[in-house]
Amino acid sequence: MHKTLIVTNDFPPRPGGIQAFLHSMALRLDPSQVVVYASTWKRSREGVTATAAFDAEQPFPVVRDRATMLLPTPRVTKRAVSLLREHGCRSVWFGAAAPLGLMAPALRRAGAERIVATTHGHEAGWAQLPAARALLRRIGEGTDTLTYLGEYTRRRIAAALTPEAAARMVQLPPGVDEKTFHPGSGGAAVRERLGLSGRPVIVCVSRLVPRKGQDTLIEAMPRVLAEVPDAVLLIVGGGPYRADLEKLAASHGLTDAVRFTGPVPWEELPAHFGAGDVFAMPCRTRRGGLDVEGLGIVYLEASATGLPVVAGDSGGAPDAVLDGETGWVVPGGSPARTAERLTALLGDADLRARMGARGREWVEERWRWDLLAERLRALL
Incomplete structure (x- = not known):
């Protein structure tokens, strides 16, 4: 696997299903081949303390942006490009395709050889709205692979993409820890x-x-x-x-x-x-x-x-x-x-x-x- 820059708004200690999905996946990759660029969870003292403690426990570096929500602005794109080059990353994984996947062309120019963007339920909603649909199409064109949860989300999102981008879609749903969830769980x-x-x-x-x-x-x-x-x-x-x-x-x-x-x-x-x-x-x-x-x-x-x-x-x-x-x-x-x-x-x-x-x-x-x-x- 190429060294990978994970760019995401959805990362613990911020709670939620997408956050747990990304973290679980990141932990199963080679930690020497992962760098995470994520938004700040909370600016409160408690939030900063919890985030710092969480990040220190991770087996890979976690770089926090000052913003509580990453958007594909020039500043954020410049920071992502800088991290890609600084850490020698050759792949990028966008934890949620929309809207962060709009940064894909800039990261490609900076040397990213593989760009994967994961879609969740909200991209299926984007596919119904004309302006958001056009942005989703651009994200599909700029990435190597859009992943999808299941057949429903694949159909909805594929309808907004070019035929070539739709053909490159791959299923990547959250997993289940069968050792944690089992019939003798208490x-x-x-x-x-x-x-x-x-x-x-x-x-x-x-x-x-x-x-x-x-x-x-x-x-x-x-x-x-x-x-x-x-x-x-x-x-x-x-x-x-x-x-x-x-x-x-x-x-x-x-x-x-x-x-x-x-x-x-x-x-x-x-x-x-x-x-x-x-x-x-x-x-x-x-x-x-x-x-x-x-x-x-x-x-x-x-x-x-x-x-x-x-x-x-x-x-x-x-x-x-x-x-x-x-x-x-x-x-x-x-x-x-x-x-x-x-x-x-x-x-x-x-x-x-x-x-x-x-x-x-x-x-x-x-x-x-x-x-x-x-x-x-x-x-x-």
């Missing part, structure tokens, strides 16, 4: 601590925002309870939608049947997945297709834990499910269809076991971090 202890031992548990692990569909799960619970009276919905995570969700649960008289854990430390997430019998997140597309699920790594983490999944049909979420094998895809925003699938799974232990085992097998076959890191090394 779910029984979480159930006991929460007073849920012996009850059928539907678990949803996600940020609490309208797109994720926790409200659909709450609306589905009266139908579920009619078939499985002692079932409980365990909602794991924090976010701005929590107060609305709590009011919705109370309006349906579901105080005992819907439990909120609030935010959970990352190291405790595998056990919270394991606390469920079924994983469900019936996500839906909003804002005319601009607010859409890019992939949904939580479905794969649930599969690695041995749970069947019920996923919404938003964007690339179906790419993370083998419909009918590892779980089911339901129309986002449909409490009736969601309840139908949940009750079928809660009522059939053999079906849950078969789907959970197939999900675990699929993760091991296709979604392991080491397999995906090798793909990135080849691209670079």
